[in-house]
Amino acid sequence: MPASTHLRVRHALHPDPDQTAALDTLWHLGHHLWTILALHARLEAIGQPQPMQRVAALAASPPPTSRAPVRLPRRSAAERRRELEVLARERGWRAHLGSATLGGLVSDFGRTLKRLGPVAPPNAIPLTPPPDFALALGGLARPVGELHAEIVGVPGLVRTPLFLLPGPATAAVRMWRRTFSGHLSTLREALETRLLAGDPEADVGYLAHVARYGRIESGLGARPSDPPATPPALTLTLAEAAQLHRSDAGDYEIAWAFRVASLTPPLYQDLVALDPGVRSLWAWVSGRHSHGRSPMPVGLQRPWAPAMPGPSTGLLTQPQDLTYARLRRHQLLHRTRLGPVLEAGLTRFLQFAALAVEQTDFGGMHRRGEDYPAAADFLGTRLYEQFLFDCFRLDPVHRMAVWVPPAWTSADCSVCGSRGAVRYRGRQGRCQVCGLCLDRDHNGARNVYQRGAAQLVARGLTWTPAPLPIPPRWRRP
Structure with missing residues (x-):
């Protein structure tokens, strides 16, 4: 079995309104970057290459391109990614998109371009992603508990039914949590030791650690009381290759990637x-x-479809999630x-x-x-x-x-x-x-x-x- 083989398990996210707005921003920005990549390739195909920064300014109203078949550009993925990284830093988009997301966009676009063949009309290069498009999150998404995931750039922890993962996937996530939680605890304890010993440089490190990981450390410590049985025929490990999907109705799903370690x-x-x-x-x-x-x-x-309780009544109304x-x-x-x-x-x-x-x-x-x-x-x-x-x-x-x-x-x-x-x-x-x-x-x-x-x-x-x-x-x- 190939070592690079991935198996994906995909299920729904249940974000609150603020988290939905952040996910919408991330999703629409990914589509915007796809349009820039496509327009950049179209202009290059008709012999009018433009810097990607200039193409970004044209993306709102793309100029017409030829419908006559031409030889399509065969620029390398590394070249496209370097230009896109520069553009993302200049426009401040790196606050929303990580390197894995940009690299995934370039790879997906390259595969789409390759499917068109060596010769095709420039207008055949699609300005929008295919229906099965997904944003690569890489290691920017973490399954921090049975009910929550952390997605960098999205405020708070996003509710998601991670308890639905099949047994081998659950075992892989649990192992990852133990390893990751142990790493965070070791790092925090070292910073605490330095801080209490009077090391002034530990102040910044400790504050940065708590600001970054403090709200998920308690979630990482949670353990299910009755873990599901793991079929002995299959062993998985969690890979840092999560993907974000969006349905036509606007609902979001996340797909966790697992490497198949063994399959009897x-x-x-x-x-x-x-x-x-x-x-x-x-x-x-x-x-x-x-x-x-x-x-x-x-x-x-x-x-x-359970019957849901009505709103609280009385002088002290409690919020209900x-x-x-x-x-x-x-x-x-x-x-x-x-x-x-x-x-x-x-x-x-x-x-x-x-x-x-x-x-x-x-x-x-x-x-x-x-x-x-x-x-x-x-x-x-x-x-x-x-x-x-x-x-x-x-x-x-x-x-x-x-x-x-x-x-x-x-x-x-x-x-x-x-x-x-x-x-x-x-x-x-x-x-x-x-x-x-x-x-x-x-x-x-x-x-x-x-x-x-x-x-x-x-x-x-x-x-x-x-x-x-x-x-x-x-x-x-």
């Missing part, structure tokens, strides 16, 4: 298929290892109920050599007003599915994985294959063609298995997935 080869040369759900977290089937469910451990009807309250409630339920079930599923599924997961259409569900996307965020199933899929992707020698489109996975009969033939009464379904009686989730998982097996074989799977056994209950009595 699978135990079974077999395919496992997962059908996500709400009644059970997953229904799964395997040709040689039967089928089963990861049970829903939370019995609330709508665990992801309901976002923090929701996260603490989610943390309690995840640590005691959800986490153990998710970790058990992760441990089980990593034992297989092939994986097929239904790729749930969350966008379509949002448009239809369904609440399953909110459920998947609350339960952590979507994060665990992506994490599991990435683990398979990073071990191509031993593993393969595919996403299976969700269309008709529940409505088609998984035995006779008839399209849309299964009719349901509650969770139990009956095929109108062959008379099969089967649970909705089990039928869906079987269809995911069969379609995933076809995709894997087409992609060059070296072994043939076992056919699923025919369910014992064929017809209603």
